[in-house]
Amino acid sequence: MSEELLQIGDRIVAQARAGEQVEVVVGRSTSTEVRVYEGNVEQLASATSAGIGVRVIAGNRQGFAYAGSLDPDVMAETLAEARDNATFATDDEWLGLAEPDGVAVPDLDLYREDLAKVSTESKIDLAVELEKAVRAADRRITGVEAADYADGLSEGAVVTTSGIRTASRDSSCYVSTYCVAQDGDDTQTGFGFSVGRMPEDLDVAAAADDASRRATRLLGATQPRSGRVTVVFDPYVTAQFLGIIGSTLSGEAVLKGRSLFADRLGEEVAAAAFTLIDDATNPLAYSAGETDGEGLASRRNVLIDGGRLQRFVHNAYTARRSGTASTANAVRGFSSTPSVGCRALSLAPGTDLQPELLKAVGDGVLVSSVSGLHSGVNPVSGDFSTGAEGLRISSGELADPLREFTIASTLQRMLADVAAVGADIEWLPMRAAGVSLVVHDLTVSGA
Amino acid sequence: MIEEAVVSRVLGAALKTGGDFAEVFAEDKRSSSGRLDDGKIEELGSGRDRGAGIRVVAGDTTGFAHTADLSEAGLMAAAEAAGAAARGGGGGVNTVALTRRSVTSQPVGERPEEVAKATKVELLQRANDTARSQGNAIKQVSASYGDSRRQILVANSDGLIAADDQTRTLFVVGVVASGDTGMQTGRRSIGHTMGFELFDRYQVEDLAREAAEQALTKLKARPAPSGALPVVIGKGGGGVLFHEACGHGLEADHIQKNVSVFAGRVGQLVASPLVTIVDDGTVANEWGTFAIDDEGTPAQRNVLIEDGVLTDYMWDQLRARKEGRKLSGNGRRQSYKHLPMVRMTNTYLTNRDSTPEEIVADTPNGVYVAHLGGGQVNTATGDFVFGMTEAYLIEDGKITEPLREGNLIGNGPKVLEMIDAVGNDFEMGPPGTCGKDGQGVPVGDGVPTLRVSSLTVGGTAA
Numbered sequence: 001m002s003e004e005l006l007q008i009g010d011r012i013v014a015q016a017r018a019g020e021q022v023e024v025v026v027g028r029s030t031s032t033e034v035r036v037y038e039g040n041v042e043q044l045a046s047a048t049s050a051g052i053g054v055r056v057i058a059g060n061r062q063g064f065a066y067a068g069s070l071d072p073d074v075m076a077e078t079l080a081e082a083r084d085n086a087t088f089a090t091d092d093e094w095l096g097l098a099e100p101d102g103v104a105v106p107d108l109d110l111y112r113e114d115l116a117k118v119s120t121e122s123k124i125d126l127a128v129e130l131e132k133a134v135r136a137a138d139r140r141i142t143g144v145e146a147a148d149y150a151d152g153l154s155e156g157a158v159v160t161t162s163g164i165r166t167a168s169r170d171s172s173c174y175v176s177t178y179c180v181a182q183d184g185d186d187t188q189t190g191f192g193f194s195v196g197r198m199p200e201d202l203d204v205a206a207a208a209d210d211a212s213r214r215a216t217r218l219l220g221a222t223q224p225r226s227g228r229v230t231v232v233f234d235p236y237v238t239a240q241f242l243g244i245i246g247s248t249l250s251g252e253a254v255l256k257g258r259s260l261f262a263d264r265l266g267e268e269v270a271a272a273a274f275t276l277i278d279d280a281t282n283p284l285a286y287s288a289g290e291t292d293g294e295g296l297a298s299r300r301n302v303l304i305d306g307g308r309l310q311r312f313v314h315n316a317y318t319a320r321r322s323g324t325a326s327t328a329n330a331v332r333g334f335s336s337t338p339s340v341g342c343r344a345l346s347l348a349p350g351t352d353l354q355p356e357l358l359k360a361v362g363d364g365v366l367v368s369s370v371s372g373l374h375s376g377v378n379p380v381s382g383d384f385s386t387g388a389e390g391l392r393i394s395s396g397e398l399a400d401p402l403r404e405f406t407i408a409s410t411l412q413r414m415l416a417d418v419a420a421v422g423a424d425i426e427w428l429p430m431r432a433a434g435v436s437l438v439v440h441d442l443t444v445s446g447a
Numbered sequence: 448m449i450e451e452a453v454v455s456r457v458l459g460a461a462l463k464t465g466g467d468f469a470e471v472f473a474e475d476k477r478s479s480s481g482r483l484d485d486g487k488i489e490e491l492g493s494g495r496d497r498g499a500g501i502r503v504v505a506g507d508t509t510g511f512a513h514t515a516d517l518s519e520a521g522l523m524a525a526a527e528a529a530g531a532a533a534r535g536g537g538g539g540v541n542t543v544a545l546t547r548r549s550v551t552s553q554p555v556g557e558r559p560e561e562v563a564k565a566t567k568v569e570l571l572q573r574a575n576d577t578a579r580s581q582g583n584a585i586k587q588v589s590a591s592y593g594d595s596r597r598q599i600l601v602a603n604s605d606g607l608i609a610a611d612d613q614t615r616t617l618f619v620v621g622v623v624a625s626g627d628t629g630m631q632t633g634r635r636s637i638g639h640t641m642g643f644e645l646f647d648r649y650q651v652e653d654l655a656r657e658a659a660e661q662a663l664t665k666l667k668a669r670p671a672p673s674g675a676l677p678v679v680i681g682k683g684g685g686g687v688l689f690h691e692a693c694g695h696g697l698e699a700d701h702i703q704k705n706v707s708v709f710a711g712r713v714g715q716l717v718a719s720p721l722v723t724i725v726d727d728g729t730v731a732n733e734w735g736t737f738a739i740d741d742e743g744t745p746a747q748r749n750v751l752i753e754d755g756v757l758t759d760y761m762w763d764q765l766r767a768r769k770e771g772r773k774l775s776g777n778g779r780r781q782s783y784k785h786l787p788m789v790r791m792t793n794t795y796l797t798n799r800d801s802t803p804e805e806i807v808a809d810t811p812n813g814v815y816v817a818h819l820g821g822g823q824v825n826t827a828t829g830d831f832v833f834g835m836t837e838a839y840l841i842e843d844g845k846i847t848e849p850l851r852e853g854n855l856i857g858n859g860p861k862v863l864e865m866i867d868a869v870g871n872d873f874e875m876g877p878p879g880t881c882g883k884d885g886q887g888v889p890v891g892d893g894v895p896t897l898r899v900s901s902l903t904v905g906g907t908a909a
Contacts, residue, residue: 037507037704044532045511047784065493069515074495085491088564092487120532145706145827180706180827187708189827223903226674256485257587258623260630337490375820375834376854376905380623380632385671385853385905387823387832404830406856406905408673443907445673445856 002155002167008070009159012054012079016161021057022079023097023161025293026050026070027334029154032120036127036147044120053334054082057096061089066335097162098294098316098326105290105297108283110170112198115153122199123149126175130204134179134192137212140219143180145189150174151199156334158295166297168290171197174429175207181215188221188403190214195286195429214368218389221401224446230364230419231407231442232357232393235426235434237367238347242432245276245411246342247379249303249311251318251329253340260382260412261309269309270415275348276304278313278329285344287431293330293338301327303342307415315340346433350421354436357422359396361438366391366398367407382410388444405446409439417441448473448610449499451545453519454602457501458543461526462604466503466510466533468768469526469543470603472741473499473517474783478595479559483571485587491564500783501525504765505533513784545602548609550738550745553731555614556644559594567592570646574620574655581659584666586630587623590655594643601743603764609743615734615889616645617878620654624662633662634836638878638889640736661818661837668849671838671906677813678855678902679806679841679868684819684876686892688899689724690794691822691831692859693717695883697751697759698777698789699766701826708829708860712757718863720755721799728776728792734878735792735890742778742787749775751794752863763789781886791881793891799869803896806868808844814904815839815846816855821879829859832905854905862899870896 009024016022028050035043052075053066063086067078131147151173159165176193192210194203233241253259261269270276279300280289289298294316302310314322315330315338330338358366371387378384385408392399409417422436454471461469478494499522500513510532514525574590594616602608617638624631635658637649680688693709701707709717718724728746730736737746742764750758763778766789779790807815820834838850875893 040506041508041532043509043511043786045513045786046528046532047513049513049784050515062490063492064490067494068496068498071515074497078493078495081493085493085564088481088488088491088568090487090489092489143705145704187827189706189825257625258630335494337492371823371825371830372821372832372834372854372856375822375832376852378632378852380630381665381852382629383852385834385907387830387854387856387905389830403828404856404858404903406673406832406854406903408671408853408905408907443673445903445905447675447903 002157002169005155005157006159006165006167009157012075013159013161015079019058021097021161023055024159025053025156025334027154027156029152031152032123033150034123034127034148036131039128041124051334052078054078055337056082056086058086060091060093060095061086062095063089064337094317094321096316096320097160098164098296099162100164101296101325103297103299105166106281108281108288108290110197110283110288112171115151115171115173115198118199126199126202126204130175130177130208133205133208134177134211137208138181138216140181140183140216141179141212142182144177145180146178148176160295164295166291166295170289172286173199173202175202175204177207177211179211179215181219183219186219188215188218193429217391218401218403221389221403223404224402224444226445228441229444230361230438230440232361232364232366233437234366234368235424235436236428237370238437239428239430239432239434240370240373242345244377244379246345248411249313250340251312251314251322254312255318255321258380264309267309268307270304270307271418272307273350273421274304274307274415274418276345277302277348278342278345280343282344284427285433286427286429287344289343292328293332296326296328299328313340313342343431345431346425347421347435349423349425349435351423352420353423357420357436357438358393358398361393362396364393365402365444366393382412384409384411384414405444408443408445414439448475448598448600449517451608453522454608455542455545457522457526458602458604459541460523461501461503461530464530464533466505466530468504468604470502470601471499472783473600474597476595476597477560478593480591480593481567481571482591483575484589486575488568488571496782498783499525501529502786503529503533508533509786511786543604544606545608546606548607548743550609550611552612552738553640553736555642557642559614559616559643560596562643570618570651574651577652577655578620578622578659581656582663584624584626584663585622585659586625589621591619593617599741601739603743607743609739611738613640613737614642615640616642618651618654620658622658622662624666626666628666631662631665633658636877638734639732640734641732664849668851670908671850671853672814672904672908673906675901675903677810677898677900679810679813679815679896679898680894681815681817682870682872682874682894682896685894685897686795686876687819687822687833689796690791690892691824691833692862693724694791694794695824696826696829696859697761699760699762700789702760703766703769706827709757713759715757716755717757717860718752718755719866721869722752722755722863722866723797724752724794725750725797726761726791726794730793733793733875733891740776740778741780744774744776744778746792747776761789761791763787779888781888785886788883790883790888791890795893796869796895796897798871798873798895801868801870803870803872806870806896806898807841807846810841810898811844813841815841824859830856831859832856850906856903856905862902865900866897867900868898872896
């Protein structure tokens with residue numbers, strides 16, 4: 001199947017003119033999304049999408065164009081547009097496509113052909129079962145706004161004049177739900193999900209329990225008083241935090257003077273408990289992939305080791321300009337040029353599960369979810385402030401629920417204030433894995 | 448884009464399995480962009496997205512399929528896929544008779560696709576030069592330009608066929624400044640539903656200067672306070688507050704599923720009597736403006752809250768149909784690959800009598816938010832956050848020291864009641880992208896200067 005995409009790439013790359021570097025990224029995907037409400041299918045969407053992105057580098061100038069179509073006339077227009085766009089860009093000696101670097105593309109077994117054969121009825125049944133399970137989980141669950149099943153099969157190919165010719169494909173599916181719990185006048189919400197590569201991987205009961213537990217345990221929540229406290233992040237929150245830390249370690253941010261850690265390579269930037277790894281070759285990671293956005297083989301990169309900053313992540317351009325090699329961290333779809341980003345982050349786990357971590361903390365706050373990460377966190381200045389909800393930790397146990405507060409610090413301080421990493425690694429439908437994380441000395445703002 | 452006779456046959460095919468309602472949404476979107484960063488024109492890009500989404504509604508079930516293949520065969524295949532999801536008793540139509548609704552698209556003075564690429568590049572360079580000339584502390588500048596022309600065609604089994612031609616143009620400048628306390632950022636953006644004449648109305652040099660000033664000011668910023676304080680929000684971009692505090696909660700899909708704190712409250716006092724909130728897709732050239740929504744309904748001006756009383760929710764085809772309601776022109780979607788939902792357009796708070804000076808002078812101690820970032824809301828609980836990207840302390844009724852960035856948190860219904868001053872200096876804010884259920888659409892918002900008597904400020908200072 002992917003051979004067809006490679007051949008589309010071949011045909012366009014063959015049109016490269018003398019002195020011109022051409023890269024073609026071809027993508028194709030099919031997806032199904034089911035949403036169930038009150039026992040009936042509310043929405044059922046099925047779709048096939050395809051498209052190409054063409055990058056042309058000529059005379060040290062780069063141009064790009066994409067099209068959400070594999071029609072021959074549209075593809076021809078796309079190459080011409082990319083070529084024309086290149087003439088207006090600034091001359092940059094570091095520009096260039098990725099080149100084969102001898103790292104073999106791993107076989108991660110991420111694709112399940114059989115997903116395409118799963119009947120729509122059985123997908124609907126999963127969502128119906130999920131909704132039922134959420135409603136049955138607790139009598140205080142009064143509504144299930146969404147009970148969804150979704151899946152996708154996607155394949156991609158990268159072909160370049162520099163000798164890259166790689167393809168990758170993967171399949172994934174998930175169920176997710178969002179529910180409302182009520183007790184008297186009080187309303188709280190919770191979400192739960194389960195991810196896999198085939199429907200049989202999905203744990204519907206666990207997703208339902210998570211959603212119900214998240215919503216019901218917040219019932220009766222009050223606003224805490226302001227003060228400085230030790231915070232325990234639930235795994236899902238840690239994953240979001242790691243995503244932000246990852247963005248500060250981008251080779252592009254470093255080159256352009258937008259990274260907090262630009263001059264800190266080799267130095268202690270975090271507590272000793274903090275070892276951060278980016279590894280898209282881990283098949284457990286939802287975002288695992290055999291190649292990066294420029295067609296290089298994925299690889300494991302240790303970014304922070306025992307608190308010490310080991311490396312930044314790079315694509316071909318930022319690596320060349322920094323005098324190093326690409327770490328296979330080009331991130332993109334067919335509709336954009338490759339940027340630099342972490343692909344599958346995780347922390348090296350500690351030895352304790354959350355209950356032991358809570359005991360060690362004694363008094364503090366468990367943060368079960370955060371909001372406004374895009375509006376109150378500035379990865380350039382390091383300012384960190386998010387909305388939060390969670391539970392008070394009192395004498396080492398979870399106590400009363402808390403809402404409508406913020407937690408604040410700076411990214412630099414939070415890394416240094418990490419006290420412990422949990423043993424409860426959880427692979428989530430995002431580019432980072434979750435794990436419980438204990439951080440000292442955050443400011444809680446409330447009443 | 449597609450011949451009317453083909454559309455009529457495709458709608459017929461979509462209803463073959465017994466659906467109650469079918470719709471074809473076709474879109475042809477061309478976009479161009481340019482990005483300058485680190486002193487270089489890094490990239491000019493061009494994009495083309497063309498396709499159609501077909502939905503079929505049968506009872507409470509919506510079937511949807513989309514295709515990039517606009518041939519009759521491609522559309523028929525999508526119609527069948529959408530119809531399969533909505534299996535009923537078997538329908539009886541072969542074609543649907545269509546009546547064209549004529550509307551006037553927002554006028555475009557100068558078509559961006561007819562402007563030389565070199566002219567667009569020059570804008571980026573001018574912004575870069577100006578921002579960098581604001582002082583040695585300016586360490587990095589990025590600028591981006593974007594335009595898009597989105598032609599849409601909507602037809603449905605009620606016999607409607609309508610089209611719109613939407614052109615939007617956008618310009619953004621981002622600056623990094625560095626000083627003793629580390630790095631700070633500044634950002635300014637402009638965007639309107641218009642063509643290249645955007646740059647007759649605004650000078651990119653002004654944007655660049657303001658973005659640089661914002662970053663430089665923040666180098667002197669102290670940690671924001673932590674805790675509940677009176678908060679004055681400046682004119683313009685403060686509209687994000689209402690977008691989050693009540694806008695999302697007034698979308699009929701949340702209401703029908705009873706996951707909004709505003710469900711069942713029409714006719715009730717839900718806000719301070721100073722508050723009148725309007726959602727208006729007709730404001731000339733604004734970022735969230737269009738002639739028809741993505742279901743073919745003409746844009747409208749809808750009063751949501753009048754003098755504190757909740758007057759109505761916002762509606763799309765599906766939710767209005769269910770309750771036998773009139774459409775409000777709020778059915779929008781990101782692209783032909785998405786189902787429409789209830790979405791805001793341009794949401795704003797209207798003027799009252801106070802001058803901004805009076806409002807600040809009347810605030811002994813608090814925080815003045817000059818520019819907001821984005822926000823987020825949980826419609827079921829009403830708790831929401833929004834970011835302050837440029838803010839100052841208010842001490843003894845005067846705006847004093849700049850503050851570092853952070854989020855503010857509040858509860859929508861409570862905050863609406865705590866608005867105790869509204870100014871007379873209304874202005875629309877910068878262009879925004881509203882995200883909901885994974886779809887982004889362009890929206891506008893605006894406010895005059897206003898005060899909330901107490902909001903929790905999420906800083907680190909005691």
